[in-house]
Amino acid sequence: GAGVSQSPSNKVTEKGKDVELRCDPISGHTALYWYRQSLGQGLEFLIYFQGNSAPDKSGLPSDRFSAERTGGSVSTLTIQRTQQEDSAVYLCASSLGTLLEETQYFGPGTRLLVL
């Protein structure tokens, strides 16, 4: 079946603008994760959604970052008033559930460049 999809694949924006990144998980996967990969920080967790439970936002770096998941499927990560340090690859992953043996499958990522 189809894997995790993300859009856009690349985004160039100016400092101070808002951006929205979209993730469509694998059909049937109830858990959805956002990670960020940057040169200086490696791959880091941002936020996690599981079903209708409140999301775990503990990895969000500032209040300029927010995310939502509508209907338990598609998720949008929003970055307000972008800064140059937000430049990174934003990766979305999904898994079947939260059991510890569940594998997370990654989408192709969105490459964000803030000028």
Next chain:
Amino acid sequence: QKEVEQNSGPLSVPEGAIASLNCTYSDRVSQSFFWYRQYSGKSPELIMSIYSNGDKEDGRFTAQLNKASQYVSLLIRDSQPSDSATYLCAVIGGFGDYKLSFGAGTTVTVRA
């Protein structure tokens, strides 16, 4: 966030040789361990998962886990040029945890 350390690279091996990758983790209650492969400009793809002490083999790949030593490794046998990539060790902690903590990655180059 939990610390995950990988042996520093880059690692260069000749074609047909064994590539050995090591990873240690700081959280003793960690339960699930993964190796992802990431080609340049691409997203991580799962190579192996391991949950119990011992060895797990899948084709040319063998993962080894030693929870007492907080150590997990990946062996790539009969290395091929297509194995040239960055290998990421990832760990999920104990009960109630679900997010992956990643090491910095080890870049492997297989020389033809």
